[in-house]
Amino acid sequence: MTQGLKNALSFEIKDLKTSKVEDLWQDFVKQFDCKTKKDKKMDEYFSDNAKIYYIPSTTSIDIFARFAERGKNATEASIFFLDNDRFLSTASNAEQMKGATEFVRQFDIYVQKYQTKEQLEDEQKKLKKLESDLKKLIKDNENLHKDIENYKDKIKKAESDIVKNTGDQEKATQMINEQAKIMEQVKSKLDQLK
Numbered sequence: 001m002t003q004g005l006k007n008a009l010s011f012e013i014k015d016l017k018t019s020k021v022e023d024l025w026q027d028f029v030k031q032f033d034c035k036t037k038k039d040k041k042m043d044e045y046f047s048d049n050a051k052i053y054y055i056p057s058t059t060s061i062d063i064f065a066r067f068a069e070r071g072k073n074a075t076e077a078s079i080f081f082l083d084n085d086r087f088l089s090t091a092s093n094a095e096q097m098k099g100a101t102e103f104v105r106q107f108d109i110y111v112q113k114y115q116t117k118e119q120l121e122d123e124q125k126k127l128k129k130l131e132s133d134l135k136k137l138i139k140d141n142e143n144l145h146k147d148i149e150n151y152k153d154k155i156k157k158a159e160s161d162i163v164k165n166t167g168d169q170e171k172a173t174q175m176i177n178e179q180a181k182i183m184e185q186v187k188s189k190l191d192q193l194k
Helices: 018-032 094-192
Strands: 009-014 035-039 044-050 061-069 074-083
Touching: 009 094, 018 035, 018 044, 018 061, 018 074, 018 094, 074 094
Parallel strands: none
Antiparallel strands: 009 074, 035 044, 044 061, 061 074
């Protein structure tokens, strides 16, 4: 940190990229009426004159915060509190450190709320997709039932067409037999004329 080795309150935030934790930090500290700047060279945030009601006997306090990537998808948050010219520590500022610990706990809750909202949005998207899939399955089922009804109608028509066709075949066979008799009579008449 820019001020050397100092006491800090640290905790790990899992399943969240460091850049997102930094964004959440900037949003979180706004409620404490302070100006926050990032020292890119030292890779830390400085919040000037924060009004943190959790910390007793201070009108305002300066906060330094560092966020370091730990592993694939975790971030370590280290938060330092400067009251006038001294950094808070449990050894010399026990009451104030209780308030600082509460402040850090509130930030942790703020991050967890964000993560839970994100998870809720993901689950809602999954639910919408499942509902959409169900609607498609219902529509497919309705179409299949319509197809079955259409096929039943076609089968009934084909069955009646078969009955008609069988009758037409009998008539055609009868006409062929009659025509064959007539042809035999004409042939016989021709044979007699020889």
